[in-house]
Amino acid sequence: xxxxxxxxxxxxxxxxxxxxxxxxxxxxxxxxxxxxxxxxxxxxxxxxxxxxxxxxxxxxxxxxxxxxxxxxxxxxxxxxxxxxxxxxxxxxxxxxxxxxxxxxxxxxxxxxxxxxxxxxxxxxxxxxxxxxxxxxxxxxxxxxxxxxxxxxxxxxxxxxxxxxxxxxxxxxxxxxxxxxxxxxxxxxxxxxxxxxxxxxxxxxxxxxxxxxxxxxxxxxxxxxxxxxxxxxxxxxxxxxxxxxxxxxxxxxxxxxxxxxxxxxxxxxxxxxxxxxxxxxxxxxxxxxxxxxxxxxxxxxxxxxxxxxxxxxxxxxxxxxxxxxxxxxxxxxxxxxxxxxxxxxxxxxxxxxxxxxxxxxxxxxxxxxxxxxxxxxxxxxxxxxxxxxxxxxxxxxxxxxxxxxxxxxxxxxxxxxxxxxxxxxxxxxxxxxxxxxxxxx
Numbered sequence: 001x002x003x004x005x006x007x008x009x010x011x012x013x014x015x016x017x018x019x020x021x022x023x024x025x026x027x028x029x030x031x032x033x034x035x036x037x038x039x040x041x042x043x044x045x046x047x048x049x050x051x052x053x054x055x056x057x058x059x060x061x062x063x064x065x066x067x068x069x070x071x072x073x074x075x076x077x078x079x080x081x082x083x084x085x086x087x088x089x090x091x092x093x094x095x096x097x098x099x100x101x102x103x104x105x106x107x108x109x110x111x112x113x114x115x116x117x118x119x120x121x122x123x124x125x126x127x128x129x130x131x132x133x134x135x136x137x138x139x140x141x142x143x144x145x146x147x148x149x150x151x152x153x154x155x156x157x158x159x160x161x162x163x164x165x166x167x168x169x170x171x172x173x174x175x176x177x178x179x180x181x182x183x184x185x186x187x188x189x190x191x192x193x194x195x196x197x198x199x200x201x202x203x204x205x206x207x208x209x210x211x212x213x214x215x216x217x218x219x220x221x222x223x224x225x226x227x228x229x230x231x232x233x234x235x236x237x238x239x240x241x242x243x244x245x246x247x248x249x250x251x252x253x254x255x256x257x258x259x260x261x262x263x264x265x266x267x268x269x270x271x272x273x274x275x276x277x278x279x280x281x282x283x284x285x286x287x288x289x290x291x292x293x294x295x296x297x298x299x300x301x302x303x304x305x306x307x308x309x310x311x312x313x314x315x316x317x318x319x320x321x322x323x324x325x326x327x328x329x330x331x332x333x334x335x336x337x338x339x340x341x342x343x344x345x346x347x348x349x350x351x352x353x354x355x356x357x358x359x360x361x362x363x364x365x366x367x368x369x370x371x372x373x374x375x376x377x378x379x380x381x382x383x384x385x386x387x388x389x390x391x392x393x394x395x396x397x398x399x400x401x402x403x404x405x406x407x408x409x410x411x412x413x414x415x416x417x418x419x420x421x422x423x424x425x426x427x428x429x430x431x432x433x434x435x436x437x438x439x440x
Contacts, residue, residue: 024403024440025240025294025410027216028055028433029106031062032079032087034417041329041337043417045090051416051430052094054437057102059152059216060091061415063142064112067121070131071138072107088146095147104216105143106152113156122156123187126196136203143213150214150239151204155197158187159222162253163271190227198233205237218242219279222253231286241288242412246298248274249389251305251323251334258304258320258387262297263370264402270317276399280406293408297399299418299432301341301390303334306375308382314363314375316389324386330418337418338432341390342425345374360388368398393435400439411436 028051034043052058064075078084092103112118125131139151187193204215217238219225235241246262248271260267266275273279276295283293304320311318323334330337336344346359360374372395378385400411413419413433423429 023056025057025412026055026433026437026440027057027059027240027242027294027410027412028052029059029061029412029415030091031111031415031417032060032091033076033111034415035087036076036079037329037331039329040422041331043421045087045094047421048416049094049097050421051419051433052098052101054430054433055101055413056410057104057216058091058094059104059106059412060088060148061106061152062109062111062154063105063107065107065121065125065135067115067124069138070125070128070134072135072142073138075112088148092147095149102149102214103147104150104152104214105146105148106154106218107139108156108220109154109218110156110220119156119158123158123189123193126193126200127189132196132200132203135200136207139204140207140211140213144211148213150208150216152216152218152242153201153204153238154218154220154244155223156220157193157223157228159220160186160224162222186224186227194228194230197228198230198237201234201237214239216240216242218244220244221247225279225282231283231288235286235288235292238292240292240294240409241283242294242296243276243279243283244296244412244414245276245279246296246391246414247302249317250302251320255304255322256320257317259317259389260370260373261302261389262391264399265369267316267370276402280408289409290407291409294410294412295399295403295408296412296414297396297432297436298391298414299338299396299416300330301336301338301388303336303386303388306378306385306387308378310377310385310387312377314361314373314377314387316373316387318375318387320387324388336388336390337420338390338392339420339422339424341374341388341392342420344386344388358384360386365395365398368395368401371395391432393431396432396436397439400436404440411440 030048063072066073074080080088095101215238221244249259249261263275265277303324305322305324307321309319326333327336327340329340344360345362360376362374365372373389375387403411419430419432421429
């Protein structure tokens with residue numbers, strides 16, 4: 001009996017140590033809407049629980065904003081609230097089994113996009129002192145009611161327009177044209193919105209102080225930090241800054257140009273700044289403590305359709321023709337979970353396939369700088385061509401090693417529902433999370 005008790009105590013100590021926030025952070029994002037998928041793509045709270053011993057934080061998303069009241073709201077009340085399936089309560093109750101785990105609620109995240117102008121309500125809220133107060137009070141009430149440990153702010157600022165990859169002659173011509181056309185203004189009131197966002201974060205910090213709620217800031221892809229962020233004035237008000245340095249190239253934004261979506265360093269002759277190293281340098285130079293910077297690791301791949309003029313080498317950047325067909329689990333054109341990516345790579349299950357079932361040619365990254373990709377050129381009918389930039393356990397481990405070498409605050413997995421939660425690829429569940437955690 002004593003030996004059994006000692007074993008349970010030891011297990012509890014190991015789980016607590018893994019979940020402790022004293023060391024590097026491991027933010028594990030979970031999009032609750034994944035529990036509404038059909039078939040094998042369905043990922044429930046019970047499914048992600050297996051991953052929690054490797055996480056310090058579970059970040060549940062995504063909440064949104066009511067444009068009329070400026071209050072935070074569930075984007076699916078029938079799923080999240082106690083009056084429905086109660087998924088908010090399900091995720092926060094996990095803390096009972098995983099002492100030390102912090103469970104945060106994320107707002108925004110490019111998921112609150114149902115309106116015609118999806119960014120406008122986020123800016124309108126900032127412009128109103130009463131709106132900011134209503135938001136802060138509603139967040140406090142929601143966190144308190146459902147026993148969350150804090151708020152992850154993935155604020156939906158306007159996205160920068162996609163930039164083409166240009167050679168030196170293209171850059172000269174583009175610069176010449178700008179002399180006459182000028183730069184398009186992303187947000188005419190950007191200076192005001194930057195100051196108002198600082199005020200909002202400070203108000204949240206003040207309101208959260210008694211309950212010791214945490215505040216995380218997620219820098220979404222394509223939000224220009226130089227326009228909307230003031231590092232010096234924000235750094236002391238947040239517990240971490242999550243640099244979501246992925247989706248730099250996507251088939252939606254860049255339908256004619258496939259390239260690495262989440263490189264650590266900048267490949268030659270690419271758009272400046274679309275890499276992890278550039279974002280880390282910006283925040284460090286601005287005065288952010290390295291211990292607060294968390295580097296995002298995607299658990300998905302981005303795919304483009306290859307056409308007759310794409311060539312046969314597969315070397316990026318490569319000419320493409322929009323998003324590739326959706327996968328069987330996620331059902332989103334040009335976006336694949338790791339399990340869906342793995343099924344497209346050479347393995348015993350598809351070694352002798354034909355057409356769309358024939359495996360892609362995998363190209364690794366011996367430099368550990370840019371990431372892996374895979375491709376299949378179109379067949380004689382011009383069909384089934386695909387180019388795929390993806391994260392796998394090896395590249396995720398490289399990013400964690402980068403974080404460790406730079407002395408940064410940790411990593412994030414974005415998100416658990418796109419990792420191989422069933423272990424269908426190699427038999428290991430959540431292999432990307434495991435590999436990254438091991439190298440951290």
